[in-house]
Amino acid sequence: MRIYTRTGDQGTTGLLGGLRVSKASLRIFAYGSVDELNSVLGMAVSQLQDGEAASWLRAIQNELHILCADLANPDPDRAGPRICAAHVERLEHLCDRLDAELPPLKHFILPGGTFAAALLHFARTVARRAEREVVALAEEEAINPQALCYLNRLSDLLFLLARWVNLQAKVAEMAPWYGDLP
Numbered sequence: 080m081r082i083y084t085r086t087g088d089q090g091t092t093g094l095l096g097g098l099r100v101s102k103a104s105l106r107i108f109a110y111g112s113v114d115e116l117n118s119v120l121g122m123a124v125s126q127l128q129d130g131e132a133a134s135w136l137r138a139i140q141n142e143l144h145i146l147c148a149d150l151a152n153p154d155p156d157r158a159g160p161r162i163c164a165a166h167v168e169r170l171e172h173l174c175d176r177l178d179a180e181l182p183p184l185k186h187f188i189l190p191g192g193t194f195a196a197a198l199l200h201f202a203r204t205v206a207r208r209a210e211r212e213v214v215a216l217a218e219e220e221a222i223n224p225q226a227l228c229y230l231n232r233l234s235d236l237l238f239l240l241a242r243w244v245n246l247q248a249k250v251a252e253m254a255p256w257y258g259d260l261p
Contacts, residue, residue: 095152095159105216110150112209113230117143119202126195132244135173139233142166146226150213155221162225170232177239181246188252192245199241206234 086092091099092107100106120136120143127133148160190200210230216222245252 095148096154096157098153100153105212105219106150106153109209109212109216110147112205112212113143113147113150116202116205116209117147119198119205123195123198123202126193126198127244132195132240132247135240139170139236142229146229149223149226150216153220155223161223162229164225164228167225167228167232170229170236174232174236174239177236177243181239181242186254188242189255190241191253192241192250193248196241196244196248196250199237199244203234203237203241206230206237210234 086099087102090102092102093099094106117140120140124133124136124140127136142162145160145166146162149162152159152161190203191197210227213222213226213230217224217227242252
């Protein structure tokens with residue numbers, strides 16, 4: 080099977096169900112950012128030892144694949160893979176677990192630490208962009224409302240997970256400074 084089809088050479092792409100839309104449509108931007116997020120998480124997984132965090136991220140990568148399919152389906156009544164409340168609840172449980180293991184935040188922190196944690200902070204920002212793009216899409220077209228819940232919760236989890244990865248590696252968090260250059 081060839082990877083190229085030439086069907087997108089005029090700037091359109093196909094959605095589930097066969098509808099062709101501009102590659103610059105809000106829907107394509109939304110699931111394109113989710114796809115980018117999935118790739119960033121793949122980089123983070125490559126930097127983690129095979130442990131809990133890597134296992135959680137692999138599951139999330141699969142869920143992001145489901146989310147892309149969900150967003151590529153323009154018909155809310157058409158069957159297909161969908162993000163559901165159980166996916167959101169799983170993220171909430173992970174957030175609660177990590178939050179209980181982390182020291183309380185007393186100030187903002189700068190993204191960074193270990194390379195894996197820095198990638199998780201980067202993934203958090205991509206998740207926030209994807210969320211903004213899904214919001215823009217939802218203002219124009221019908222989407223699965225769980226998609227927004229999932230991305231919102233995921234960005235929270237990625238922040239907590241970056242902190243947790245740094246804690247496990249015994250890397251201190253850095254607070255920003257607001258005065259003169261150091």
